[in-house]
Amino acid sequence: MDGKQVFILGLGLQSPRKLVGQNLDTLTKPSVLTLNVAADRGSLYLCACCGKPCPAHDFKALTWRHLIFFQHHCFITAQAPRTKCEKHGVHRINVPWARGGSKFTLLFEQALLMLAREMPVKACAEYVGVRVKRIWRVIQHYIGRVGRALLQMDLSELKVIGLDETASKRGHNYVTVFIDMDRSDKPVVFTTPGKETVKQFKTFLEGHEGKAENILEVVCDMSPAFLAAAKEELTEANVTIDWFHVVQLFTKALDDVRKAECKLRHMPKELRWAILKNADGPLTEKQIAALAELETSDLHTATAWYIKEKLRWIRKAETSNAARWRLSNFINYARNKLGYVDILEPVRVKLWKPWSATQKRYWNAGIQPTQMLAWKD
Numbered sequence: 001m002d003g004k005q006v007f008i009l010g011l012g013l014q015s016p017r018k019l020v021g022q023n024l025d026t027l028t029k030p031s032v033l034t035l036n037v038a039a040d041r042g043s044l045y046l047c048a049c050c051g052k053p054c055p056a057h058d059f060k061a062l063t064w065r066h067l068i069f070f071q072h073h074c075f076i077t078a079q080a081p082r083t084k085c086e087k088h089g090v091h092r093i094n095v096p097w098a099r100g101g102s103k104f105t106l107l108f109e110q111a112l113l114m115l116a117r118e119m120p121v122k123a124c125a126e127y128v129g130v131r132v133k134r135i136w137r138v139i140q141h142y143i144g145r146v147g148r149a150l151l152q153m154d155l156s157e158l159k160v161i162g163l164d165e166t167a168s169k170r171g172h173n174y175v176t177v178f179i180d181m182d183r184s185d186k187p188v189v190f191t192t193p194g195k196e197t198v199k200q201f202k203t204f205l206e207g208h209e210g211k212a213e214n215i216l217e218v219v220c221d222m223s224p225a226f227l228a229a230a231k232e233e234l235t236e237a238n239v240t241i242d243w244f245h246v247v248q249l250f251t252k253a254l255d256d257v258r259k260a261e262c263k264l265r266h267m268p269k270e271l272r273w274a275i276l277k278n279a280d281g282p283l284t285e286k287q288i289a290a291l292a293e294l295e296t297s298d299l300h301t302a303t304a305w306y307i308k309e310k311l312r313w314i315r316k317a318e319t320s321n322a323a324r325w326r327l328s329n330f331i332n333y334a335r336n337k338l339g340y341v342d343i344l345e346p347v348r349v350k351l352w353k354p355w356s357a358t359q360k361r362y363w364n365a366g367i368q369p370t371q372m373l374a375w376k377d
Helices: 003-011 108-119 121-128 132-151 193-205 224-231 242-259 285-295 300-315 320-338 342-351
Strands: 019-025 032-039 044-045 053-069 074-084 089-092 160-169 173-180 186-192 219-220 238-242 357-362 369-375
Touching: 003 019, 003 032, 032 053, 044 074, 053 108, 108 121, 108 132, 121 132, 173 193, 173 238, 193 224, 219 224, 224 238, 238 242, 242 300, 242 342, 285 300, 300 320, 300 342, 320 342
Parallel strands: 032 074, 160 219, 219 238
Antiparallel strands: 019 032, 044 053, 053 074, 074 089, 160 173, 173 186, 238 369, 357 369
16 A cells, blocks of 8 residues: 555545645644645535535635644645535535634544643644634634534433533532433533532523423432432432442441451551452452451451442342342341441441432443442432
8 A cells, every 4th residue: 555545545535536646845844744635627516505416616725734644744735616506506615524614624623622621722732833813713613513502402301310520620620511311412511519500400401491300310429419409409300329439438438447446456457458449359469368367357347348348249230120139138138247336337327328229321420331329318
C-alpha cells in the first residue's frame, strides 16, 4: 500500500472525490502537510436542501484544518461545488469531513472539545496553534446545539432516572448529571448543589411533558441529600443504590469494628488492608497469612469480615428471585452471627435498613453495569 492510498483510506474519500496531491512543507515552523482533494466536474451532487442529484454550478477551493499527522499540522484543500437545483437554486453543498461554515474538520473539532474539557482554552489554543476566538466559536456552536436539544426534549415516558454528582473543574465545583436509565441517553446537567438539584430537575421534568409521579425508580449513591430529596420530590419512586456503595457501607463498618477491637487485642498490621480487599483478590503473602490467622481466631473482626464476604454472594445470583432469596439468607446469617455483641454495632446498624434486591443491570453514575440493592423508606 503506497502513501497516497493511506491518505485516501484515512480521509474516507469516496467517488466522485479523489486525492490528487499532497505536499509537505518542512521549511515552515511548525511544518505543514497539505492534502489536495478534487471532485469530478461531470458528476452529480446531492442538493443541500432536498437531496436530489444535481449538476455542479461551479467550484470553489476551500481549506480545512485537520488532525496533526505525526508532528505535522495537516490541512485539507478541496474543490467544493455549488449545485444548481431546479427547485432550490444554487447552494453550496457540505463536504463529508466538515460541518457547513466551519474551517475545521469534524475530527479536529472533536479533538478541540476534548482538549478544552481537560485544560484552559488558552492552553488548548497554544497547543494546537489556533486562535482562542476560533476555539470558542466551536464550543459555542455545540453548546447551542445542546441547548436546542434540551428545549425539544420530551420526558413524558420517563420512569427511571439515575443521578450522580461529579467535579466540573478543580476545587469544590460540582455538577449533577441526570440520565434516563432505561435508554441510557438524554443526560441533563444541573449546577445547583445538594437537595436543590433534585427540585430543579423536577421543575425541568414538568416543563418537558413529564410528571414527578411517573418516576418509579431513582438510581443514585448514598448521599444523604440525594436520598432525602428523592423521598420529598419523587414520592412514588424506589431508591436504588449501586453495588459499589453497598459494599462500601459494610466495608466501612468492618473497619470500624477492627479499629475498636485492635485497642483491646493485638492484630497483625497487614490485617488493616487485607480485610478491605476481596478474599480472592490481589493479596500479598503477608496479607494472606493475616487472613488465615483471622479465620482461625475468635476475634469479632472475623465475624464482621465473614459478613462482608457473604455479601458478595448475593451479587452472583442470576435471577431476581435468586437475588431476593440470597438477600434473605444473608440477613438471617448476619443476624445470627452478630448476636448482641456491642463491638459489632457498626455492622448491626447496616442491617436495620429494609433492604430489597433487584437484578436490574443499570448503568450507574460511574458508568459501569452493576447489580443493585434498594430500599424504600
